[in-house]
Every structure is written in C-alpha cells, then in structure tokens.
Amino acid sequence: MRLVQVMVPAGKRETVLGVLDDEGIDYAVTDETSGREYTAVVSFPLPTSAVEPVLDSLRDAGLERESYTVVVDAKTVLSKKFEALEATYEADEDTTGDRIAREELATQAQELAPQFSTYVLMTVVSVVIATAGILLDSPAVVVGSMVIAPLIGPAMATAVGSVIDDDALFGRGLKLQVLGFATAIAAAAAFAWFVKTVNLVPPGLDPTTIEQVSSRLTPGFLSLAVALGAGIAGAVSLRSGVSASLVGVMIAVALVPPTAVIGIGIAWGLPVVVLGSSVLVGVNVLSINLAAMTTLWYSGYRPDNWLRRDQARSATLSRIGVLVGAIVVLSVFLGGTTYVTYATAIAEQDVREDLDSVLDGAAYDDVALVELESVHTDRLWERPLDPMPERVVVTVSVPPDTAHPGLAAAVREAIAGDENGVDVEVRFVETQHAPSLSSTPATSPSPSSTPTSDERYRQREHDRTGQSSTRVGLARSSRQFSS
Known part of the structure; x- marks a missing residue:
C-alpha cells in the first residue's frame, strides 16, 4: 500500500478531486498557505498496483508532470472505499499484482x-x-x-x-x-x-x-x-x-x-x-x-x-x-565445454567398466581396486573431439609377495585396444589384514563365493575405516607397472 501526496497548482484543484472521485478514492485536502504557486495538498491511499495508473490519469487530466508528488509506503489503511478499490485492482487483469509504479x-x-x-x-x-x-x-x-x-x-x-x-x-x-x-x-x-x-x-x-x-x-x-x-x-x-x-x-x-x-x-x-x-x-x-x-x-x-x-x-x-x-x-x-564435459564423463565411465571387466577375471581374484584416476592434462584443449584420457592411473590392493606384471598391459588392452595415446600405470599396494578377535564365522565371507572387484573394493574400504572390524596389523609396500 502507498500514501500519495500531490501538491495541486492553482486552478487544478477541482480537476484533481474530480479524478479521485471518479476512481472512488478516499482523499484529504489541506490548504497550502506558503504563498507559492500551489494552493492545496491532496493526500490519498492507494494499492501498490494502482499508483501508476492513477498518477497517469491525473496527468491526462491536466496535472503537470512537474507537480510536487510524494509516494511513501503505508502499513495499514482502514477504509471501506480503500478495500473496494483494492479489490477492483486485484480483479483487473491489466494490472500486475504487486507491481510498483514507474516512478518508484x-x-x-x-x-x-x-x-x-x-x-x-x-x-x-x-x-x-x-x-x-x-x-x-x-x-x-x-x-x-x-x-x-x-x-x-x-x-x-x-x-x-x-x-x-x-x-x-x-x-x-x-x-x-x-x-x-x-x-x-x-x-x-x-x-x-x-x-x-x-x-x-x-x-x-x-x-x-x-x-x-x-x-x-x-x-x-x-x-x-x-x-x-x-x-x-x-x-x-x-x-x-x-x-x-x-x-x-x-x-x-x-x-x-x-x-x-x-x-x-x-x-x-x-x-x-x-x-x-x-x-x-x-x-x-x-x-x-x-x-x-x-x-x-x-x-x-x-x-x-x-x-x-x-x-x-x-x-x-x-x-x-x-x-x-x-x-x-x-x-x-x-556448447563445446558442455560436450567435452559430457564426453569425458562417458569416457571415464567406460574406462571404469573396462577396468572392472579385467579385475573380475579369475586371474585377479586377489586384486582389489583402491583408486582410479584419469589424467587429461591439455588433451581436452588440443583434441576436444577425443575425450579419452591421456593417462590412466590404477591403484590396486594385493596380498604380500603377489605379482601381476601383466595387469597394466591387460588394462590398457581393455581400455584402448590397438589405439595409441593412452598410457596405463598400475600401482600395487601390498596389504595385510588380521581379523578382529571378536569376529565370528557368521560375519566372515563365504569362501565359496568369489566377490567382484567392486565388492572387494567396498569391503576393503569398509574394513579400512574400521566400521565392522578392528585393524590389528597392516604391512604395505608399493610396486608399479606401466604400459
């Protein structure tokens, strides 16, 4: 709601009041005795969306655009006429809700x-x-x-x-x-x-x-x-x-x-x-x-x-x-960066799936995936249509004294086939776990089941954080093979 105060010039008093009467607006008139060119001050409340059309109507009726006008925020108005006026402007499809006046x-x-x-x-x-x-x-x-x-x-x-x-x-x-x-x-x-x-x-x-x-x-x-x-x-x-x-x-x-x-x-x-x-x-x-x-x-x-x-x-x-x-x-x-981002995400998903297919093989039952990193460096800018990473770094967990020298080549073959340009580096982390003293056979994994690489990775992370078992000892060494 707004309270509008208009300084009415000489000869315009009846015109201004006539417009307000036609609009059904409550107003109060105060005579201006400062000796200036204004003869009265007219104050009247308006709904927010009514300020601009009412001021336009006053100007169309002859009120000069330079007339002194003040619009202030009003918290509460108690008036039957104001309620009717508010309902009229809310129902008017040509007004836009709480749209303030141009001047505001x-x-x-x-x-x-x-x-x-x-x-x-x-x-x-x-x-x-x-x-x-x-x-x-x-x-x-x-x-x-x-x-x-x-x-x-x-x-x-x-x-x-x-x-x-x-x-x-x-x-x-x-x-x-x-x-x-x-x-x-x-x-x-x-x-x-x-x-x-x-x-x-x-x-x-x-x-x-x-x-x-x-x-x-x-x-x-x-x-x-x-x-x-x-x-x-x-x-x-x-x-x-x-x-x-x-x-x-x-x-x-x-x-x-x-x-x-x-x-x-x-x-x-x-x-x-x-x-x-x-x-x-x-x-x-x-x-x-x-x-x-x-x-x-x-x-x-x-x-x-x-x-x-x-x-x-x-x-x-x-x-x-x-x-x-x-x-x-x-x-x-x-568009280019959106495509590159999408293509890169698809390529990285394919790399993970290819890696899983290798680690799920019987020859790598004792290998668990720890981390997969795809390194693109400047390839995205030099070859935007080729989303394949420049280098793939795979970190796996293996039991002590276990060697898999052909794993890097197998991973590279699964990822890139005969294509050149993708280097694969496999890092081996030797891990040794001792079961918790409170462990029971019911919680031990069945020896007859062969977990997938994802399951082995999740189990290793679960154990590493100590959520289901207490890690008594851990011995590590690192080896890495590249292809």
Missing part, C-alpha cells in the same frame, strides 16, 4: 546503484576476499565475499533506464558495470600476484588443482541458466518493491568467484584459466542484463511520455538484440 521503480534502481567510489571500494573488497577464499579452497569465505558485493544495483539500473527511456540512469548503470568489473579483475590479479610473490601459498601451487578454480574453467549451459535466473529474480524483486539483498547475493554468486579466478589466472600466467573464467563472467553479465531488461519490459514498464515510448521500444529491442547476439557467440564456447 526508477527511485529503487537509483538507490541500488551506489556512488562510484563506494561501489568500487565494496567491489574490490569483495573480490579480494573471494580471491583469498578460492586460494584457501574455502567455500565459506567465498560465500561471505558475495554478501558484500554491490553488483545488483548497476545491472538493475541499466535495465530500468532502458525500458523507461532514462538515458542518465542507463548510462550510470553501464558505467558502473564496465569500470567496476575492470577494477575488480585488476584488484584480484594484484592481490593474487602479491600472495604468490611473498609465498603466502605453498611454492609451486597449481591453481587448477583447487576445486574452487577448476569448477569454473569449463562453463556449460547450466551457467547460462543460473545467470538468467538471477537476472529474472532481480527484476521481479525490484518491480515488487521488496528487499533485493538476497537476490543480490545470487547475482554475486554468478559474478564474484569467476572474476576472482580471472585475477588468479593472470597472476599465475595461465591463459586457459583466464579464458574459461572470462567467458563465464561475460556470459553471466550479459545474461543477467538480458533477463532483467526483458522481465521489466514484459511487466509493462514504459516511459511516462507517450511520444517517447516508440523511442524506448526501439532502444530496448536493439539492446536486447545485441545481448542475445553476444550470448549466442559465447554459447559456442559453452
């Missing part, structure tokens, strides 16, 4: 976009914290950095400025986005370089081995869905007049961590890291702006001047077209 929308967007100095400072602090959290591989720190990131304001200001034809608001939002991200990348790179130079991280650290980094190197189409959802949520929260703080965190999720990863890639001189995270940031920024602009336009926001509506429509559609075109271009990269 512009004010909300301006308030969300802070002053440039404040915006840059908060963005730099946020991305530095995110960089530290990523290098620490601490999701909690990364999430904390998102809370303070002021990224929702500029995107919403750009969208609102476009749909209501406010060039100043549009330009301000665009400026904050471009300069803010440039500053954030520079700050992340400088901080990461400092951390690396003074050895605040282990020497020789490979950032690509950090989960917070590797997860942002190959963005797929799901990243596009996250960014579009964040943009829609931001626009809906803005048009509803509700707090956008939580939505701002969601937008920061799509923008802050990959921006920090760009800085890490620059500091460590890793072009692949910079490329992958830059594409992710670009797709997310474009998608958020596209979703917000489209949502607000679909919600019916237009300039208050009829003569400017065609101009706003042309400008908004042109900008939407540019955003869609840029996203389509970047989607080629997204």
Whole structure:
C-alpha cells in the first residue's frame, strides 16, 4: 500500500478531486498557505498496483508532470472505499499484482546503484576476499565475499533506464558495470600476484588443482541458466518493491568467484584459466542484463511520455538484440565445454567398466581396486573431439609377495585396444589384514563365493575405516607397472 501526496497548482484543484472521485478514492485536502504557486495538498491511499495508473490519469487530466508528488509506503489503511478499490485492482487483469509504479521503480534502481567510489571500494573488497577464499579452497569465505558485493544495483539500473527511456540512469548503470568489473579483475590479479610473490601459498601451487578454480574453467549451459535466473529474480524483486539483498547475493554468486579466478589466472600466467573464467563472467553479465531488461519490459514498464515510448521500444529491442547476439557467440564456447564435459564423463565411465571387466577375471581374484584416476592434462584443449584420457592411473590392493606384471598391459588392452595415446600405470599396494578377535564365522565371507572387484573394493574400504572390524596389523609396500 502507498500514501500519495500531490501538491495541486492553482486552478487544478477541482480537476484533481474530480479524478479521485471518479476512481472512488478516499482523499484529504489541506490548504497550502506558503504563498507559492500551489494552493492545496491532496493526500490519498492507494494499492501498490494502482499508483501508476492513477498518477497517469491525473496527468491526462491536466496535472503537470512537474507537480510536487510524494509516494511513501503505508502499513495499514482502514477504509471501506480503500478495500473496494483494492479489490477492483486485484480483479483487473491489466494490472500486475504487486507491481510498483514507474516512478518508484526508477527511485529503487537509483538507490541500488551506489556512488562510484563506494561501489568500487565494496567491489574490490569483495573480490579480494573471494580471491583469498578460492586460494584457501574455502567455500565459506567465498560465500561471505558475495554478501558484500554491490553488483545488483548497476545491472538493475541499466535495465530500468532502458525500458523507461532514462538515458542518465542507463548510462550510470553501464558505467558502473564496465569500470567496476575492470577494477575488480585488476584488484584480484594484484592481490593474487602479491600472495604468490611473498609465498603466502605453498611454492609451486597449481591453481587448477583447487576445486574452487577448476569448477569454473569449463562453463556449460547450466551457467547460462543460473545467470538468467538471477537476472529474472532481480527484476521481479525490484518491480515488487521488496528487499533485493538476497537476490543480490545470487547475482554475486554468478559474478564474484569467476572474476576472482580471472585475477588468479593472470597472476599465475595461465591463459586457459583466464579464458574459461572470462567467458563465464561475460556470459553471466550479459545474461543477467538480458533477463532483467526483458522481465521489466514484459511487466509493462514504459516511459511516462507517450511520444517517447516508440523511442524506448526501439532502444530496448536493439539492446536486447545485441545481448542475445553476444550470448549466442559465447554459447559456442559453452556448447563445446558442455560436450567435452559430457564426453569425458562417458569416457571415464567406460574406462571404469573396462577396468572392472579385467579385475573380475579369475586371474585377479586377489586384486582389489583402491583408486582410479584419469589424467587429461591439455588433451581436452588440443583434441576436444577425443575425450579419452591421456593417462590412466590404477591403484590396486594385493596380498604380500603377489605379482601381476601383466595387469597394466591387460588394462590398457581393455581400455584402448590397438589405439595409441593412452598410457596405463598400475600401482600395487601390498596389504595385510588380521581379523578382529571378536569376529565370528557368521560375519566372515563365504569362501565359496568369489566377490567382484567392486565388492572387494567396498569391503576393503569398509574394513579400512574400521566400521565392522578392528585393524590389528597392516604391512604395505608399493610396486608399479606401466604400459
């Protein structure tokens, strides 16, 4: 609910009151005695969705657009007429629920976009914290950095400025986005370089081995869905007049961590890291702006001047077209990484199945799989259509003094056949187990049954963690064979 106060100029009093009477609106009139050009102040409550159409009706009746008007939030209104008016607007299919007025929308967007100095400072602090959290591989720190990131304001200001034809608001939002991200990348790179130079991280650290980094190197189409959802949520929260703080965190999720990863890639001189995270940031920024602009336009926001509506429509559609075109271009990269990720997962599943088929053989009854690692290195970038790993490392558990020198060759034959390019390394870990003194024959495995490699692996892990038996002694040695 809103309370609207309108300063009525001389000669417009009866016109304003006539419009309010026709709309069935309760109002109070106070004579203005300040000696200015206004003669009265009219105050009246309105449902949120009625503010814009009622103000438009007053302007159509001759109330100047420059007339002093204040719209404030109202907590409670007790009035029969107000209840009837609220029911009318709720039943009107042409109104959009809790959609706030155009003027309120512009004010909300301006308030969300802070002053440039404040915006840059908060963005730099946020991305530095995110960089530290990523290098620490601490999701909690990364999430904390998102809370303070002021990224929702500029995107919403750009969208609102476009749909209501406010060039100043549009330009301000665009400026904050471009300069803010440039500053954030520079700050992340400088901080990461400092951390690396003074050895605040282990020497020789490979950032690509950090989960917070590797997860942002190959963005797929799901990243596009996250960014579009964040943009829609931001626009809906803005048009509803509700707090956008939580939505701002969601937008920061799509923008802050990959921006920090760009800085890490620059500091460590890793072009692949910079490329992958830059594409992710670009797709997310474009998608958020596209979703917000489209949502607000679909919600019916237009300039208050009829003569400017065609101009706003042309400008908004042109900008939407540019955003869609840029996203389509970047989607080629997204499609490629999505395919590579899918193909790699299928290839790794096939490798595991081929390995199981070898270990299930009678010759390897005493061999249990401990770990399977597929190493791709740079093959995904050099040969994207070949999802097979460059190297496969298999770690198996065997009884003491047991040799299987042909296992590596058998595994390689099962995985790659006669094809070259896949190296297989088998590491043997000799293990020795003593049963728990409390063990009973009922809990011992039947000697007549031959467990599969998966069953042997699960049993070994079960025993190793001590959940069903106490490990009395363990002797280990390692051997490895390669093929």
